[in-house]
Amino acid sequence: MSKTLAEKIWADHVVRSAEGEPDLVYIDLHLIHEVTSAQAFDGLRLAGRTVRRPDLTIATEDHNTPTLNIDQPIADPVSRLQVDTLRKNAAEFGVRIHSLGDAEQGIVHVVGPQLGITQPGMTIVCGDSHTSTHGAFGALAFGIGTSEVEHVLATQTLPLVRPKTMAINVDGVLPDGVTAKDVILAIIAKIGTGGGQGYVIEYRGSTIRNLSMEGRMTICNMSIEAGARAGLIAPDETTFEYVKSKPHAPQGEDWDAAVAYWKTLHTDEGAKFDTEIFLKAEELAPFVTWGTNPGQGLPLNASVPNPADIVDVEERGAAERALTYMGLEAGVPLKSIKVDTIFLGSCTNGRIEDLRAAAEIIKGKKKADSVRMLVVPGSARVRLQAEQEGLDKVFIDFGAEWRNAGCSMCLGMNPDQLAVGERSASTSNRNFEGRQGKGGRTHLVSPLVAAATAIRGTLSSPADL
Amino acid sequence: MEKFISHTGTAVPLRRSNVDTDQIIPAVYLKRVTKSGFEDGLFAAWRNDPEFVLNQPQYKDATILVAGADFGTGSSREHAVWALQNYGFKAVISSRFADIFRGNSLKGGLLTVILPQDVVEKIWGAIEVDPATPVTVDLEAKNVRLGSDIYPFELDDYTRWRLMEGLDDIGLTLKNIDEVTAYESKRPSYKPKTLPARS
Numbered sequence: 001m002s003k004t005l006a007e008k009i010w011a012d013h014v015v016r017s018a019e020g021e022p023d024l025v026y027i028d029l030h031l032i033h034e035v036t037s038a039q040a041f042d043g044l045r046l047a048g049r050t051v052r053r054p055d056l057t058i059a060t061e062d063h064n065t066p067t068l069n070i071d072q073p074i075a076d077p078v079s080r081l082q083v084d085t086l087r088k089n090a091a092e093f094g095v096r097i098h099s100l101g102d103a104e105q106g107i108v109h110v111v112g113p114q115l116g117i118t119q120p121g122m123t124i125v126c127g128d129s130h131t132s133t134h135g136a137f138g139a140l141a142f143g144i145g146t147s148e149v150e151h152v153l154a155t156q157t158l159p160l161v162r163p164k165t166m167a168i169n170v171d172g173v174l175p176d177g178v179t180a181k182d183v184i185l186a187i188i189a190k191i192g193t194g195g196g197q198g199y200v201i202e203y204r205g206s207t208i209r210n211l212s213m214e215g216r217m218t219i220c221n222m223s224i225e226a227g228a229r230a231g232l233i234a235p236d237e238t239t240f241e242y243v244k245s246k247p248h249a250p251q252g253e254d255w256d257a258a259v260a261y262w263k264t265l266h267t268d269e270g271a272k273f274d275t276e277i278f279l280k281a282e283e284l285a286p287f288v289t290w291g292t293n294p295g296q297g298l299p300l301n302a303s304v305p306n307p308a309d310i311v312d313v314e315e316r317g318a319a320e321r322a323l324t325y326m327g328l329e330a331g332v333p334l335k336s337i338k339v340d341t342i343f344l345g346s347c348t349n350g351r352i353e354d355l356r357a358a359a360e361i362i363k364g365k366k367k368a369d370s371v372r373m374l375v376v377p378g379s380a381r382v383r384l385q386a387e388q389e390g391l392d393k394v395f396i397d398f399g400a401e402w403r404n405a406g407c408s409m410c411l412g413m414n415p416d417q418l419a420v421g422e423r424s425a426s427t428s429n430r431n432f433e434g435r436q437g438k439g440g441r442t443h444l445v446s447p448l449v450a451a452a453t454a455i456r457g458t459l460s461s462p463a464d465l
Numbered sequence: 466m467e468k469f470i471s472h473t474g475t476a477v478p479l480r481r482s483n484v485d486t487d488q489i490i491p492a493v494y495l496k497r498v499t500k501s502g503f504e505d506g507l508f509a510a511w512r513n514d515p516e517f518v519l520n521q522p523q524y525k526d527a528t529i530l531v532a533g534a535d536f537g538t539g540s541s542r543e544h545a546v547w548a549l550q551n552y553g554f555k556a557v558i559s560s561r562f563a564d565i566f567r568g569n570s571l572k573g574g575l576l577t578v579i580l581p582q583d584v585v586e587k588i589w590g591a592i593e594v595d596p597a598t599p600v601t602v603d604l605e606a607k608n609v610r611l612g613s614d615i616y617p618f619e620l621d622d623y624t625r626w627r628l629m630e631g632l633d634d635i636g637l638t639l640k641n642i643d644e645v646t647a648y649e650s651k652r653p654s655y656k657p658k659t660l661p662a663r664s
Contacts, residue, residue: 015641015644015645015648016641016644020622020623021623022623024638024641024644024645026645026648026649026652028656028657029657029659035495035496035542036541036542036543038498038499039498039499039500039543042498042499043635047635049635052645054659054660055658055659055660056658056659057659058659063492063495064495064496076496078496078497079496081496081498082496082497082498085498096659096660096662103664104664115663115664116657117657117659119656119657122656122657127541127543128540128541129539129540129541129565142565143541143565144541144565144568145541145542145543145546145565145568145569145572145573146543146544146569147543147569147572147573147634148568148569148572150635151634151635151638154635154638154639155635155638155639155642155645156645156649157638157645159634159637159638161621193483193535193538194483194534194535194538194561194563197535197561197563197564198564224539224565225539227535227538227563227564228564229564229565247663247664248657248658248659248663250655250657254654254655255655257653257654257655258653258655261653261655293483293485293538314482314533314534317482318481318482318483321481411487411492411540412491412492412493413492413493413495413496430485430487430539430540432485432487432488432539433487433488433510434487434488434491434510435487435492438491438493438510439510
């Protein structure tokens with residue numbers, strides 16, 4: 001029978017299937033960080049359980065780590081305890097960990113791919129909703145809560161109900177200045193923050209095929225912002241090429257066997273999706289969010305919408321609240337909005353290609369006096385690579401701050417936060433109220449728009465320079 | 466886990482949609498390494514506002530939260546469930562929950578009940594008119610009751626059984642651990658391992 005990609009991966013991982021029960025699904029890789037694991041390890045200890053497969057588990061420190069002075073003890077004692085707890089748990093249960101200062105430390109979703117432990121056809125979980133990032137490799141990857149973290153640690157499986165499948169087809173050539181980030185923001189604006197609930201999304205079409213692995217990761221990363229726990233893209237030569245050079249790529253005969261299997265990982269001709277959506281690349285433009293959820297976005301050339309024009313009562317109310325929170329007036333051109341902070345980083349846009357793209361725009365220029373710019377590489381490895389390419393100098397000469405790796409201002413858990421009323425153009429993934437700091441206002445943008453905005457001080461695309 | 470069979474209490478109306486987990490509990494409150502004490506972070510930003518519904522004395526003792534659509538979107542933080550439970554909530558009613566939040570809540574024994582939006586609005590109306598209205602969330606009968614009104618809801622039999630028995634999911638899986646071992650013996654050798662470390 002014809003199957004979708006997601007159905008194939010699912011079928012290959014079902015350990016047990018019984019009438020009236022969820023499927024028991026095997027997990028190939030479990031990624032761990034300091035914020036959602038402590039209580040899970042505690043649960044294991046209380047029950048006298050061990051980690052079943054430390055060799056399929058890896059930990060790093062990212063959410064609650066500083067991006068300055070990382071050679072010193074973490075200043076906030078509560079944060080320090082959380083990071084120390086992860087280190088102790090990793091040592092006690094025999095889990096590999098990459099700590100602050102290690103070249104492989106960084107945002108968990110940047111670390112997995114760069115180590116080559118993210119590969120096609122796998123099931124990958126992490127106590128973080130942006131685990132969907134790994135779907136770019138044709139893996140079924142999704143975020144889980146701490147109870148599930150404990151379940152995976154103890155059993156290397158999860159009881160799961162099979163999701164529905166959705167295809168999002170994007171075809172054609174992207175106009176200049178339009179990136180993977182703009183594609184996914186446009187998708188979320190189209191289907192809404194709940195549009196993907198209960199689904200695994202498969203991104204398809206020529207536009208997706210022509211994206212680099214890093215662009216594909218940006219797309220899959222934000223699947224959760226459309227409500228879908230997982231998003232994936234069928235692996236192809238681009239995928240194989242990317243994985244091949246990584247430390248944990250299969251070797252010798254294993255490589256050949258792996259590629260032979262990976263080549264079967266595509267949706268069969270005639271397979272049915274529960275829902276299909278179509279977008280034309282030519283119609284897309286640089287995108288920016290104006291509200292307080294990632295679905296409240298528009299092309300940068302548009303104006304702040306008027307809630308009175310929104311028919312749906314619920315949506316109208318949400319738009320009114322969002323404009324109040326964001327301090328915006330209906331009808332104002334988005335490009336006239338002044339920002340004071342630029343954040344370039346996160347698991348959405350903190351990889352080397354993102355840094356290169358932004359550096360290309362700002363090279364030889366100076367930032368607007370009115371803005372501060374934080375550049376936070378997604379991992380220590382990305383930071384080292386950027387320094388080898390001299391990108392750090394480009395950012396520093398521009399007037400930006402060159403920081404160490406981590407989640408940083410994406411979620412405002414460490415000291416990198418917006419102050420009340422501050423407004424950012426951010427390459428991250430969530431513009432929720434207070435996400436980047438209490439009272440902070442976030443506009444989600446691509447690295448290109450972030451760079452152009454840093455130069456002009458108002459929301460801008462490179463075409464405006 | 467405590468068994469959940471039926472709960473009767475008063476309910477608080479949260480007339481907002483798209484309440485994301487950053488609103489339920491902001492990241493700065495996620496630093497604790499325990500499962501308790503998160504009630505101070507629940508809806509932290511909104512609770513600064515004296516008008517916010519949870520700050521109103523008539524809803525002080527409510528144990529059921531009745532929220533707008535798409536409750537619990539965003540981050541996978543189970544701290545959101547713990548914060549609601551630590552505060553005293555036993556059940557949340559909404560017309561739609563985000564997938565990860567819903568999974569977390571049902572693992573942890575916070576019953577999330579899906580009712581149609583028009584029913585949610587009827588309940589909002591009733592508990593705004595009389596905040597002392599007793600509301601029953603009955604998992605055994607799979608319905609929500611206020612006064613003479615009865616609203617049935619769906620929940621799969623497996624999850625319902627697990628909640629009513631207060632069963633530990635891990636314990637259930639460990640009963641079938643031989644099947645996991647059998648599966649593992651057939652996993653291909655090309656699947657990556659994190660150990661020994663390569664870099």
